[in-house]
Amino acid sequence: MSAQIINGKQISESIREEIRSEVRELAEKGIRPGLAVILVGDDAASQVYVRNKAKACEELGYHSEVIRMPAETTQAGLLGMVERCNADPAIHGILVQLPLPKHLAEKPVIDAISVRKDVDGFHPVSVGNLMIGDDALLPCTPSGVIELLKRSGHSPAGKHAVVIGRSNIVGKPVSMLLLRENATVTMCHSRTPDLPEIARQADILVVAVGVAKMVKADWVKPGAVVIDVGMNRLENGKLAGDVDYDDVAPKAGWITPVPGGVGPMTITMLMANTLKACKRANGIG
Numbered sequence: 001m002s003a004q005i006i007n008g009k010q011i012s013e014s015i016r017e018e019i020r021s022e023v024r025e026l027a028e029k030g031i032r033p034g035l036a037v038i039l040v041g042d043d044a045a046s047q048v049y050v051r052n053k054a055k056a057c058e059e060l061g062y063h064s065e066v067i068r069m070p071a072e073t074t075q076a077g078l079l080g081m082v083e084r085c086n087a088d089p090a091i092h093g094i095l096v097q098l099p100l101p102k103h104l105a106e107k108p109v110i111d112a113i114s115v116r117k118d119v120d121g122f123h124p125v126s127v128g129n130l131m132i133g134d135d136a137l138l139p140c141t142p143s144g145v146i147e148l149l150k151r152s153g154h155s156p157a158g159k160h161a162v163v164i165g166r167s168n169i170v171g172k173p174v175s176m177l178l179l180r181e182n183a184t185v186t187m188c189h190s191r192t193p194d195l196p197e198i199a200r201q202a203d204i205l206v207v208a209v210g211v212a213k214m215v216k217a218d219w220v221k222p223g224a225v226v227i228d229v230g231m232n233r234l235e236n237g238k239l240a241g242d243v244d245y246d247d248v249a250p251k252a253g254w255i256t257p258v259p260g261g262v263g264p265m266t267i268t269m270l271m272a273n274t275l276k277a278c279k280r281a282n283g284i285g
């Protein structure tokens with residue numbers, strides 16, 4: 001029997017429906033969530049991501065500002081723009097699209113974003129709050145993974161979760177969130193000996209390594225839940241995850257497809273974070 005699909009598009013749409021209803025309630029109080037996206041330069045992929053974020057804002061009735069800055073923008077110029085957004089009461093979430101052009105340093109820019117508006121969850125204080133279990137704005141892809149699990153009936157509590165990949169953006173935070181959800185978590189990475197052997201012990205396997213089709217059927221325990229965070233462009237132009245879907249699907253119990261699994265959740269969780277930041281700024285929730 002083949003695995004059941006965890007449909008990220010569908011789950012993402014049901015979260016957006018919940019957001020819409022909250023946005024309507026806020027509108028009655030004269031409150032509108034606002035997101036600023038700052039894009040420096042003209043990286044093609046970033047242009048697409050930023051457009052999609054603005055589209056999501058429009059669809060949900062948010063105030064949205066896309067701030068396009070030229071590739072030659074200076075560090076001081078970018079920091080000034082972040083400060084302007086920090087001070088703007090119509091803006092509840094600030095996202096500086098990464099990567100930045102090479103002459104600009106990311107860290108001082110992320111550090112400059114007000115923690116209360118840090119809808120990416122990348123600020124060191126947000127990371128620290130996540131670590132100690134305080135109520136932080138959580139990074140979008142990791143919190144999307146947790147929502148996918150919970151809303152498909154796979155509470156991580158008491159399960160053995162194995163995470164492959166230790167990036168600051170996905171691997172580390174998703175491990176912390178799984179731990180917070182009472183899973184027993186094993187973190188693996190490129191230097192882990194006998195990765196397939198450890199992966200095979202997982203009730204929940206989360207893969208975020210950026211290597212197309214790395215995880216094969218013999219890495220997976222029969223019936224396991226497999227969450228594929230990978231998004232790799234193949235030579236034929238198609239998208240592939242880090243999991244070899246056709247090989248693994250017959251063995252897993254549940255699996256996320258690529259595209260249509262984790263991907264749609266990221267922007268939706270960004271919208272959820274912006275709503276949360278807006279409610280907090282207005283002393284609600």
Ligand code: GUN
Nearest residue numbers: 095096097098099120140
């Ligand atoms: N570039 C690609 N993904 C992301 C993201 O999640 N946040 C930001 N700020 N930049 C990105």
